[in-house]
Amino acid sequence: MLRAIIIDDELNQRENLQIILENHCEGVKVIGQAENVIKGASLIGKLEADVVFLDVQMPGGTGFDLLENLESHSCKFVLVTAHKEYMQKAFKFSVFDYILKPVDIKEVKDTVQRLKAQTKTDSKSxxxxxxxxxxxxxxxxxxxxxxxxxxxxxxxxxxxxxxxxxxxxxxxxxxxxxxxxxxxxxxxxxxxxxxxxxxxxxxxxxxxxxxxxxxxxxxxxxxxxxxxxxxxxxxxxx
CATH class of the missing domain: 2.40.50.1020 (LytTr DNA-binding domain)
Structure with missing residues (x-):
């Protein structure tokens, strides 16, 4: 079971992504949501997530601010944003994937499948x-x-x-x-x-x-x- 956190300032975006993850992707559970980077960082510290789906542009700080200031974590990050121009910067932070809004169900499913495959590969050690x-x-x-x-x-x-x-x-x-x-x-x-x-x-x-x-x-x-x-x-x- 992949444990996921969603960080996005728009409630409808969070709820839509949660529906896609839990209803269309087998073996995924959303264990927390946050509307800004401060609450998001707190969730990451408290919960043991496998993946964080992270928006970029949010009031009070960007997704990149969170990635830059997070001291330690044990999860992978997938950026979910309407701005394709952030893609190059995203991969400098070694994010696992980059999904453009409006979110496409097939794209999310593909990302989840690759996350599962990577987790399986990691477990071989x-x-x-x-x-x-x-x-x-x-x-x-x-x-x-x-x-x-x-x-x-x-x-x-x-x-x-x-x-x-x-x-x-x-x-x-x-x-x-x-x-x-x-x-x-x-x-x-x-x-x-x-x-x-x-x-x-x-x-x-x-x-x-x-x-x-x-x-x-x-x-x-x-x-x-x-x-x-x-x-x-x-x-x-x-």
């Missing part, structure tokens, strides 16, 4: 047994899952911290690594962090809250996930 197989700047890394203490988002990359404070930067984002790990003891404890709950030594409530991990590593947590973290750890240890 998956895990094998107790090893995680991921591309890095030096080649391919074969990582023992149980050695992973935490994973931090670094833009479109992810930094894995292993036992004895060894770090590895891989050329896949946090969402991808999270999907490949899969096991219930790896939890998204913060928008930018994934933690191995078996390596938690203490949950510290001061300074906004963080997990003290083995080897003295500190992992920040989102306050609204604190109780869920405690419950998950208790369940694992019971």
């Amino acid at each position: 998956s895990s094998h047994g107790n090893k995680l197989v991921l591309p890095s700047s030096n080649g391919t890394q074969f990582i023992d899952k149980e050695q992973i203490i935490c994973v931090k988002a670094e833009g479109s990359y992810a930094e894995l911290t292993l036992r004895e404070s060894t770090t590895i930067l891989v050329s896949k984002n946090l969402k991808f690594v999270s999907e490949q790990l899969g096991e219930e003891h790896f939890m998204r404890v913060h928008r930018s962090y994934l933690a191995n709950l078996y390596h938690v030594e203490e949950l510290v409530r001061s300074e906004g809250g963080f997990l003290l991990m083995k080897d003295g590593i500190e992992v920040p947590i989102s306050p609204d996930r604190r109780e869920e973290i405690i419950l998950r750890i208790s369940t694992l240890l019971s």
Whole structure:
């Protein structure tokens, strides 16, 4: 199931695109809508979307402003605009596709099919047994899952911290690594962090809250996930 967000200042455009995506494209769910870049950036941070359909011209900021200022994300972007002159600039931001308004059903369906194909291709760099197989700047890394203490988002990359404070930067984002790990003891404890709950030594409530991990590593947590973290750890240890 592809999880989608739509960002467009015109309500009728958002609703029309949602109808096309959910009624004419198999396996797509719109999980959020926003009418400007500020609310859109907030949605991207809170929800784990696979794709964002993004308008360009909006009051208070353009789609390019959002792309330029977004610190980290794990989704692909499709620009949806009435202005074909933005196409060259769009691909400088490595957007996945560019759809012109008025939106054509067939064009949206074609884009969704290519998104699914790309997602399937990405998944081939998956895990094998107790090893995680991921591309890095030096080649391919074969990582023992149980050695992973935490994973931090670094833009479109992810930094894995292993036992004895060894770090590895891989050329896949946090969402991808999270999907490949899969096991219930790896939890998204913060928008930018994934933690191995078996390596938690203490949950510290001061300074906004963080997990003290083995080897003295500190992992920040989102306050609204604190109780869920405690419950998950208790369940694992019971």
